[in-house]
Amino acid sequence: MKQKKYMMSEGLAFSEEKDMKRLSDLTRKGWVLESFAFMGYTLKKAEPQKLIYSIDYHDVGEESFAEYIEIFEAAGWEHVCSSQGMHIFSADPGTSPIYSDQFTMSEKYKRSEKDVRNATCTLSFLTLLSFTLHYVTGLSNWVPLVFLIVTFPFLMTYAATKARTLGKWGKSV
Known part of the structure; x- marks a missing residue:
């Protein structure tokens, strides 16, 4: 059975950057983001990695979801999970930020x-x-x-x- 861990969010409207940094820090310790959870995130045990996380807010219909993901992948970001118009992506450190201005x-x-x-x-x-x-x-x-x-x-x-x-x-x- 895979080990799972819960990380409570401090509220994306208040501390989005802090949440993303905490997720990155936990990934270095072998806990990678799996999905959104009630008021937080579910993490799963994995090999320690160096990843950065970023979130995008966008209501994307099923018909255009694949195209939406491809845009981020082309920029070096991998889709991790989505929930209610919120999408979290991961990338290697040094990848250009999703939002830069x-x-x-x-x-x-x-x-x-x-x-x-x-x-x-x-x-x-x-x-x-x-x-x-x-x-x-x-x-x-x-x-x-x-x-x-x-x-x-x-x-x-x-x-x-x-x-x-x-x-x-x-x-x-």
Whole structure:
């Protein structure tokens, strides 16, 4: 039976680079990335390797997925795993970065911002609605509290994602 290990993510919106570096460090110790997992990653035991990791955010349909992967492979990046529009690639150290300038980096985060924004807006609306119903109809205290607890991390994630899409001078690139 293959050995597996779980690595918790610190949140891609907050510490994407740190997560990718930790994955690289673990690969050097013989734990290579296998797949995304709930709030983190699944690693499998393998020979120690020197790899770097990078993530791309892109909703790719099945019909164009192979072409999407080929573009990265042509640049020296190997597809490792994908989940819900997030794709992690690995490469040998020294391989040119997937994103090398502020404009393309901003575009990368703009692609992920839409989904985060939609979820945040929906949860924010439901939270406000639950508070309104609490005050108007006497809805139990716990309902607005639960919505607030669930919504807060989404608000923080959206704020971090939005900040990453901003250019050097605080406006969208």
